[in-house]
Amino acid sequence: MSLTLTTRMSLGLAAVISVSWLASLIILLRLDLHGLPWWALAGAILVRTQLQTGLFIIGHDAMHRILWPNQRRLNDSVGMAALALYAALPYQICRANHQLHHKAPATDEDPDFPSALHPGILSWYRQFMAGYLNAAQMAVLLGVWILFALTFSAMTPTAALNVLTFCTVPLLLSSLQLFIFGTYLPHRGQRAPGRQLHPLSLDLPTWLSLIACFHFGYHQEHHDNPVLCWFELPAARARTGKLAITR
Numbered sequence: 001m002s003l004t005l006t007t008r009m010s011l012g013l014a015a016v017i018s019v020s021w022l023a024s025l026i027i028l029l030r031l032d033l034h035g036l037p038w039w040a041l042a043g044a045i046l047v048r049t050q051l052q053t054g055l056f057i058i059g060h061d062a063m064h065r066i067l068w069p070n071q072r073r074l075n076d077s078v079g080m081a082a083l084a085l086y087a088a089l090p091y092q093i094c095r096a097n098h099q100l101h102h103k104a105p106a107t108d109e110d111p112d113f114p115s116a117l118h119p120g121i122l123s124w125y126r127q128f129m130a131g132y133l134n135a136a137q138m139a140v141l142l143g144v145w146i147l148f149a150l151t152f153s154a155m156t157p158t159a160a161l162n163v164l165t166f167c168t169v170p171l172l173l174s175s176l177q178l179f180i181f182g183t184y185l186p187h188r189g190q191r192a193p194g195r196q197l198h199p200l201s202l203d204l205p206t207w208l209s210l211i212a213c214f215h216f217g218y219h220q221e222h223h224d225n226p227v228l229c230w231f232e233l234p235a236a237r238a239r240t241g242k243l244a245i246t247r
Contacts, residue, residue, distance in 0.1 A: 021048075021085070028165075029156075032157065049170040049174050058079065063079060066229055079091050086174075094132070149162075182217070202219070221233050
């Protein structure tokens with residue numbers, strides 16, 4: 001089975017993110033947090049948050065069927081696994097909602113856009129999260145976290161705190177990361193007076209765009225070219241002439 005260079009890179013990066021997410025989970029849930037320096041704890045949380053967001057990015061590319069373009073069933077299976085690990089998200093429902101978002105962004109049909117005409121950031125975030133997480137999914141997450149705490153309690157006295165610190169907190173921070181850089185900042189002007197017609201791209205250098213949210217901030221390029229993988233967006237942004245690839 002012949003794969004293009006882009007597909008090999010897409011699958012390779014997905015594998016690196018997924019393996020790193022799993023390895024960091026196992027290592028950090030076994031860690032005794034007593035006496036751990038604050039900077040090491042903060043660094044571990046930030047790494048876990050970035051890897052958590054990476055899982056959603058894998059699922060996002062799968063929803064566009066660009067993760068593994070010539071193998072739709074395998075593409076969807078990888079996406080389904082990534083979203084399940086991210087937050088027990090149902091792949092097919094997320095894909096249908098995301099298609100609506102691209103079809104009619106910032107309209108009443110857009111499930112990612114708030115129903116209020118001039119929403120505050122907190123009310124928008126609450127509605128955004130309600131569209132992705134329901135009570136059943138929260139029950140699954142809670143059950144998995146309890147299972148983790150019980151499993152690792154024999155290895156470390158801080159097992160429950162580890163789960164809260166390295167599972168719950170990174171998921172919360174990741175949801176904020178995706179919302180702010182992938183939804184709120186790019187789309188917030190599309191219902192304002194004299195509203196913009198297209199999503200905005202954030203004026204970030206490539207390295208910061210990667211850290212901010214895997215280049216989700218290059219949002220106009222994504223909407224204009226939804227067949228591009230996340231790591232192809234900086235080149236698309238550079239071609240617009242608005243931002244150099246590096247500064």
